[in-house]
Amino acid sequence: MTLEVIVQNGEEAKQAEKLGADRVELVSAIAEGGLTPSYGTIQQVLEHVTIPVQVMIRPHSFHFCYSKGDLDIIWKDIEALIDMGGERIVFGALNRDSTINETALEAIITRFPQLDITFHKAFDEVPSLKDAYQTLAKYKKNIKRILTSGGKKDCMAGMKHLQMLAEMEKDIGGPRIMPGGGLDAATIADIHHKLAAEQYHFGKAVRVNESFSNNFDSETMLHIKNVIRN
Template structure:
């Protein structure tokens, strides 16, 4: 089982690695849902940890339907990530009809054919999570996981869809399903037993006082690890 957590700085990244976290999602402006970190922050984090780092590529938090100019900015940010030695990004884009923007994914793969993409929770705004998932299967070499709450506000509400998505992933060998949003050491066990995913994404629930202003709570992370190990 794999645990991914959100980090915003070099210090948080180093702390998370020491606590045994498996992968990091690096963002800025977490109060806006996570935007692209600065060049300097990306550089510091990549030089400071050995575990995988998925770097958020997102210009604003208003919606997931980007203009040509906004996409060009994100493509340039991706080039910067690659230049700094990064291999993984977190990205998601939709068309106005709420279908997946496949053209953007194709363009990104053209920038770096080995890029590791987490398709983020733009996925949850698609009209049909099943159709959205099928549209990503042809790109499974690069779109390796989908961060989703099953189209609902949190994983508790979306667990029925999450379970179906995990089955789709197993049936088609497509991108892995990574539940995220509202997960904690309190509800993880029963959600995991119901959904059966192999990786989970955590935000403020693994922080002291459940606040991004604080560092990680070692006890909570250990509890989560034990719950996933002792299913």
Template sequence: MRIEVIVQNAEEAKQAERLGADRLELVSAISEGGLTPSYGTIKTVLSQVSIPVQVMIRPHSYLYQYTDAEWKVIQEDIQAVLDLGGKGIVFGALTKENKVDETILQNLLKTFPSIDITFHRAFDETFDLIEAYKTLMNYPIRRILTSGGAENCVEGKDKLRELVQLSKEMDGPSIMPGAGLTADNITEIHEHVQSEEYHFGKAVRHNASFQKGFSQEVMQRLTDWKK
């Protein structure tokens, strides 16, 4: 069982690692759903933790469609992550019809063939989650962050279960539930969904706030749970 948590800077990253997180999602502008962090933030985080770091690559918070100019920025940001020693990114792109943008994915993987990709919750905006999953199976995507197309994992647990079963049957990208997970509901969600990794945000923070640090008590509960 693996636990991924959101971090915004090096201090949070070090604290999360110390408290038992297995992987980090590094973002900026969490109030906008998470955008690409600065070069300096990426550099300091990667240099100060030993657990895997998935760096958010998202140039803006409106839609998941990207122009040619934005695609050039995305490439520069990914190259910066690799130059700094990073290996993973969090990325997603959709067409105007809310389908997976295969053109961008093909270009990304052609340019960066060894990158570890988490396809983010743009997945939840697709017209058909099963169709979107089968599309992503054609690419070396490692995992998909999703709430099952619902506002949170509690509401989306049935679709999450279906997606996890599909991923196991077809040996495709793993399904990583995220949104609305807490130390109180993770057991119930896991028993229903049966994923192997889960993504936590503000629920592992003091007062459930991204302005606060991690709650040692909550992180300890999750560490004990995943054993």
């Protein structure tokens, strides 16, 4: 089972690895839902940990419908990441009707075929989770996982949809469903019992006082690891 946690810099990444995180998602501007980190921060994290680092590629927090100018920034950020030795990104793009922007995905994958991609929670804004999953399954060679709360505000509220997506994952063999959003020490046992997902994504719930301004809570991390690995 994989435990992924959000980090904001090298020190947090080192602490997360020490406490048993299997993978980190590196972001900046967490108050805005997570944006692309600075190049210096990316380099620092890549140099400080041995576990996989998924880097958020998101130029702004206004929406997920990107202009040509936005995409130019995205290309340059990915190029810089690859130049630093990284090849894992967290990315999502939608059309104006909130369906998956396949044009953007295909352009990224064609240009950077080595990428390991997490499609982020833009997925939860699509009109049909089923259709969106089938679309992303076409790119499963690069899109390895989908971060989702089942189209709802948190995983408990989206449980039925998460179960449906988990079944699609098994049937189609597409991207892994990675529950994230509202997960905490109190709910993870019930969620894991119902979903038996292979990976989970945690944010502030694994921090002291559930605040990104604080360090990781070692007891909470241990509890979550014990739940998902047993």
